Amino acid sequence: MTIKDKSVVVIGAGPAGLRAVEALSKAGLRPILIDEAPLPGGQIYRQPPVGARRDPKSLYGFEATKASDLHGLIVRLGDQIDYRPETLVWGIEGHRLDILSNGQFSQISFDALILSTGAMDRVIPFPGWTLPGAFTLGAAQIALKSQGVAIGRRVALVGAGPLLPLVAYQYWKAGATLCAVLDVTPFSPKVYNLLRLMRKPGTFAKGLWYTLRLALAGHPIQSGVRAIRAEGADRVEALVWIDVSGKERRVEVDAIGASFGLKSEAQLADLAGCRFVFDAKSRQWQPERTPEGRSTVPGIYLAGDGSGIGGADVAELTGEMAALSLIEDLGQPVEKARIQDLAKQLDTYAPFRTALEAAYPFPHHLIDQIDDSVMICRCEGMTAGQLRQAVSQRGATEMNRLKALTRIGMGRCQGRVCGPAAAEVLAREAKSTIEAVGRLRCNPPVKPIPVREVF
Amino acid sequence: MSTGLSAPAPASALFHRLSRRDAPEIAFTINGEAVTAREGDLLVTAILTHRATLRKFEFGADMRAGYCLMGACQDCWVTLSDGSRVRACTTLVSPGMAVVIDEIKP
Ligand code: FES
Numbered sequence: 001m002t003i004k005d006k007s008v009v010v011i012g013a014g015p016a017g018l019r020a021v022e023a024l025s026k027a028g029l030r031p032i033l034i035d036e037a038p039l040p041g042g043q044i045y046r047q048p049p050v051g052a053r054r055d056p057k058s059l060y061g062f063e064a065t066k067a068s069d070l071h072g073l074i075v076r077l078g079d080q081i082d083y084r085p086e087t088l089v090w091g092i093e094g095h096r097l098d099i100l101s102n103g104q105f106s107q108i109s110f111d112a113l114i115l116s117t118g119a120m121d122r123v124i125p126f127p128g129w130t131l132p133g134a135f136t137l138g139a140a141q142i143a144l145k146s147q148g149v150a151i152g153r154r155v156a157l158v159g160a161g162p163l164l165p166l167v168a169y170q171y172w173k174a175g176a177t178l179c180a181v182l183d184v185t186p187f188s189p190k191v192y193n194l195l196r197l198m199r200k201p202g203t204f205a206k207g208l209w210y211t212l213r214l215a216l217a218g219h220p221i222q223s224g225v226r227a228i229r230a231e232g233a234d235r236v237e238a239l240v241w242i243d244v245s246g247k248e249r250r251v252e253v254d255a256i257g258a259s260f261g262l263k264s265e266a267q268l269a270d271l272a273g274c275r276f277v278f279d280a281k282s283r284q285w286q287p288e289r290t291p292e293g294r295s296t297v298p299g300i301y302l303a304g305d306g307s308g309i310g311g312a313d314v315a316e317l318t319g320e321m322a323a324l325s326l327i328e329d330l331g332q333p334v335e336k337a338r339i340q341d342l343a344k345q346l347d348t349y350a351p352f353r354t355a356l357e358a359a360y361p362f363p364h365h366l367i368d369q370i371d372d373s374v375m376i377c378r379c380e381g382m383t384a385g386q387l388r389q390a391v392s393q394r395g396a397t398e399m400n401r402l403k404a405l406t407r408i409g410m411g412r413c414q415g416r417v418c419g420p421a422a423a424e425v426l427a428r429e430a431k432s433t434i435e436a437v438g439r440l441r442c443n444p445p446v447k448p449i450p451v452r453e454v455f
Numbered sequence: 456m457s458t459g460l461s462a463p464a465p466a467s468a469l470f471h472r473l474s475r476r477d478a479p480e481i482a483f484t485i486n487g488e489a490v491t492a493r494e495g496d497l498l499v500t501a502i503l504t505h506r507a508t509l510r511k512f513e514f515g516a517d518m519r520a521g522y523c524l525m526g527a528c529q530d531c532w533v534t535l536s537d538g539s540r541v542r543a544c545t546t547l548v549s550p551g552m553a554v555v556i557d558e559i560k561p
Contacts, residue, residue: 043525049547052495120527132508132520133469139524147500148474174473235507381514412529
């Protein structure tokens with residue numbers, strides 16, 4: 001059996017997965033690329049559905065060339081890869097994937113697997129966050145880029161990271177009415193200057209604050225916001241916040257895009273048996289990844305934001321890196337110089353990452369203010385009070401115990417939305433640490449599938 | 456009769472169209488009422504450009520309208536008249552689709 005007969009699968013067609021299949025096909029393999037979306041690009045370079053196409057420049061701005069290049073990869077590679085869009089991997093057992101595609105259930109056996117499953121918004125619940133009209137910041141961006149709609153007629157955006165000014169800028173450019181742009185982290189000119197000096201993507205986003213201040217003259221653009229809540233009877237009617245000086249402010253809006261950084265989508269790595277490590281800076285558990293992209297399970301490789309938040313450019317590099325490691329492990333020589341070059345490029349992002357984390361510290365104050373009545377699980381309605389009760393009355397000190405006692409993380413989203421916030425609430429209530437309370441274990445199916453498909 | 460540009464979205468709508476206003480129309484229904492979407496609309500867009508909600512929350516007395524728009528939170532499952540359920544943020548609207556949305560009874 002030669003290397004060409006090996007079954008190699010890449011899950012996720014974002015920047016990491018796309019660079020991975022490119023490198024694999026260059027080495028003579030014909031990888032299977034599985035992706036849930038109908039078109040390649042991942043969330044960052046997501047393409048509008050056919051019929052809603054618009055020119056890349058207006059969609060991706062200064063990243064347009066990069067986006068078009070990645071989108072074109074699938075066409076350029078042609079049948080050198082086996083591309084399977086609109087396909088869900090809902091389970092992994094040993095070296096076999098459980099697949100759902102077009103309502104059809106199947107399995108794929110693999111010799112080697114690259115997981116490039118991406119990230120989603122990190123959610124911190126606040127009063128009113130489940131009202132119709134309250135979305136994540138990522139959702140606000142997707143609505144605009146993929147559908148050409150604003151999430152409301154009068155929109156407020158709230159965040160804690162470089163995505164906030166970027167989405168605000170895109171909304172303003174598209175002609176939406178922005179009524180407030182609020183960052184819950186403090187603005188530090190010193191850190192901003194440091195970021196600017198590094199000349200990396202994201203730096204630009206921070207610079208957008210200045211443009212925005214001019215563009216949205218008259219509407220509040222603030223950082224250091226201390227608390228937020230959405231008000232409304234049966235939909236969002238207003239956003240209320242406590243500003244940096246402690247004053248309460250209110251603006252009438254019908255939609256809010258709010259979330260606070262990113263978290264890895266690592267459910268499949270969990271099912272594959274990969275060991276997880278705690279990353280203190282981003283306060284999340286992530287599958288352990290060597291600099292070369294190997295997981296702790298032989299034959300399984302990791303790339304992109306699904307195993308460490310680094311952004312799109314880093315994802316491209318780690319995607320190629322994981323592919324080269326995979327090829328090497330299959331016994332085919334790889335160009336050592338290229339590996340060294342990738343490592344060197346990745347190194348240049350490390351100080352940038354550190355500065356970015358300093359610029360956007362975790363908003364502990366938002367966790368501290370979560371009232372007992374606030375819903376933590378939007379799937380089934382469990383409140384912070386119920387979680388706290390499980391700690392104070394039934395002695396829960398660990399996430400999976402909390403799950404057994406309260407059903408937190410057992411809803412349809414499998415803890416994707418509630419997990420990080422539930423862990424923060426548990427850690428505080430149990431006077432423990434976010435690391436010590438652990439993480440929710442994942443069960444198949446990782447996303448809802450029609451019941452008839454299982455039996 | 457369709458003239459290419461339909462009537463402005465109702466005030467009760469949540470989503471607000473900023474581009475593609477002249478894309479070809481797609482006819483579908485919400486609770487039996489004939490409405491139009493635009494080609495390339497996801498079902499969530501098709502519905503929320505007419506109203507502010509997608510479904511009733513089954514564990515409480517409120518309505519939901521989706522949350523992540525990337526197929527992760529599962530907040531946007533919508534029922535069709537044949538009883539099937541689809542995730543509105545990852546499903547394209549198609550001609551004749553019949554969406555059924557339970558309202559909260561006061
Ligand atoms: S809105 Fe989150 S899955 Fe559709």
